[in-house]
Amino acid sequence: MIVIIGAGVSGLTAARQLQGKKEYLLLEKENYLGGLSTQYRADGCRFDFGGHYFHFQDKADIQTLVQSICTFKKFNRKSKTFALDRLIPFPIQFHLSYLPVAVRNKIVKEIMENRFTPAANLHDFLAINFGKTLFELFFKPFLTGYYNIDLREIIANMDRGSIPPPDKERIVAGAGGKKFFNTGYNPVFYYPASSLTHFIENYAGPITPDRIHLNEEVTGVDILKKRVKTAVSEYAYDKLITSMPLKNLVKIIEPVDLFPSPREFHHISTLLVNVILKRKRKRFHWVYLADRNIPFYRAGFYPVHPHPACYLEKTVTPGTIIDKEKLREEIVFTLKALNVIEVGEEVVFFDARIIPVSYVLFTTNWPQVVPPTLEKLKEYGIYSIGRYGSWNYTSMSDDIKDALACVEQLKV
Ligand SMILES: Cc1cc2nc3c(=O)[nH]c(=O)nc-3n(C[C@H](O)[C@H](O)[C@H](O)COP(=O)(O)OP(=O)(O)OC[C@H]3O[C@@H](n4cnc5c(N)ncnc54)[C@H](O)[C@@H]3O)c2cc1C
Numbered sequence: 001m002i003v004i005i006g007a008g009v010s011g012l013t014a015a016r017q018l019q020g021k022k023e024y025l026l027l028e029k030e031n032y033l034g035g036l037s038t039q040y041r042a043d044g045c046r047f048d049f050g051g052h053y054f055h056f057q058d059k060a061d062i063q064t065l066v067q068s069i070c071t072f073k074k075f076n077r078k079s080k081t082f083a084l085d086r087l088i089p090f091p092i093q094f095h096l097s098y099l100p101v102a103v104r105n106k107i108v109k110e111i112m113e114n115r116f117t118p119a120a121n122l123h124d125f126l127a128i129n130f131g132k133t134l135f136e137l138f139f140k141p142f143l144t145g146y147y148n149i150d151l152r153e154i155i156a157n158m159d160r161g162s163i164p165p166p167d168k169e170r171i172v173a174g175a176g177g178k179k180f181f182n183t184g185y186n187p188v189f190y191y192p193a194s195s196l197t198h199f200i201e202n203y204a205g206p207i208t209p210d211r212i213h214l215n216e217e218v219t220g221v222d223i224l225k226k227r228v229k230t231a232v233s234e235y236a237y238d239k240l241i242t243s244m245p246l247k248n249l250v251k252i253i254e255p256v257d258l259f260p261s262p263r264e265f266h267h268i269s270t271l272l273v274n275v276i277l278k279r280k281r282k283r284f285h286w287v288y289l290a291d292r293n294i295p296f297y298r299a300g301f302y303p304v305h306p307h308p309a310c311y312l313e314k315t316v317t318p319g320t321i322i323d324k325e326k327l328r329e330e331i332v333f334t335l336k337a338l339n340v341i342e343v344g345e346e347v348v349f350f351d352a353r354i355i356p357v358s359y360v361l362f363t364t365n366w367p368q369v370v371p372p373t374l375e376k377l378k379e380y381g382i383y384s385i386g387r388y389g390s391w392n393y394t395s396m397s398d399d400i401k402d403a404l405a406c407v408e409q410l411k412v
Helices: 009-018 060-067 101-113 122-147 168-175 196-203 246-252 324-337 366-379 396-410
Strands: 002-005 024-027 039-042 045-048 072-076 079-083 086-089 188-192 218-222 227-230 234-236 239-242 267-277 286-289 298-301 309-316 347-360 382-384
Touching: 002 009, 009 024, 009 196, 009 396, 045 267, 045 309, 060 188, 060 396, 079 122, 101 122, 101 168, 122 286, 122 309, 188 196, 218 246, 239 396, 246 366, 267 324, 309 324, 324 347, 366 382, 382 396
Parallel strands: 002 024, 002 239, 079 286, 239 382
Antiparallel strands: 039 045, 072 188, 079 086, 218 227, 227 234, 267 309, 267 347, 286 298, 298 309
């Protein structure tokens, strides 16, 4: 019997693959399917957990699979950066013509003077290769607000999602006014024409309902006896596929001390604010906020929504109490700065919730902690997959691909 922990896209993909081939049981702590790749209801409206767009770069097989589930709309990405009180197309380094001449010339000079230099940490990698001016203008305020940690504590070469070295040719062309609207990573994205919930419902369709136990949180894993414990039962497994956050998994594994301490796994928590606006004033799909006065690191519009709806994200410490009055002021201030609203009354409704583990941090200990932990788990027949199971920076498409590969590896 294979036990799967978590019914997000990773767990659902594994269950779909095992269906009809091998006995399995899927345990999910919440009362719904989809994990972060679904929607929740607030005040009668459905919201994503922050914009959840599908990207299929280099994954034609996953695109075919996903688009066989329901109809998707395709969008040419319009993402921007907000710095120096203006919206600049993403990525900022290719669109320096949007900056004042003196700033633009200084940035180009600094980048051209540099020879590409590998660096031990993200701070040095960016400051050296992109120059002090662009670093101080964009990378430092944006990434410090987002990661909430000194950038010297982050490695330069993340496993996935690394920032590429500067492309000098494009930087010079962009500074001269050339537009690169469909470049950068993931220039197009896809979203279900109906809703993400509809996609998840259809995706889970082939799974026999009695193989899924909702509201059943895994609270212990005995790796020697090969048993998982929940509040209501215990299950024996031959293999365990888990998509719960790796940090939380090592907390509940017995015997203790076989794996690094949970303290070694670093991440941020995100306060997600979903907002309904009085009217639609769409200027971008999403924008990276690099202004020290703005408390959020990203804002975006939902591309498919029955109402004019947008979202804002900021990094918080877990357990933060949400002060709704203060939050309303921050929402209004930010949306006014972005010229999305003119007056506070245009914010009709907002809902705020915390995603406790949202982005993994590639702190300097990541290479010594994460890959060895995943390898050791495999020795005990445990496959920790998905964005949080593999403790990495992945997309839904990556997670589906990795879950398919995991089941393939089990040769069921
Ligand atoms: C703000 C934000 C925006 C994002 N935007 C995008 C985007 O635009 N495009 C994109 O491709 N990706 C995006 N992602 C990433 C995407 O959400 C993940 O890649 C994907 O949801 C991971 O799926 P998963 O199944 O691996 O994990 P999850 O969706 O986290 O699913 C894990 C499941 O395990 C359950 N679980 C946890 N612990 C236990 C336990 N002890 N017992 C039982 N069940 C448990 C959880 O309830 C959950 O249902 C975004 C992520 C965030 C945070």
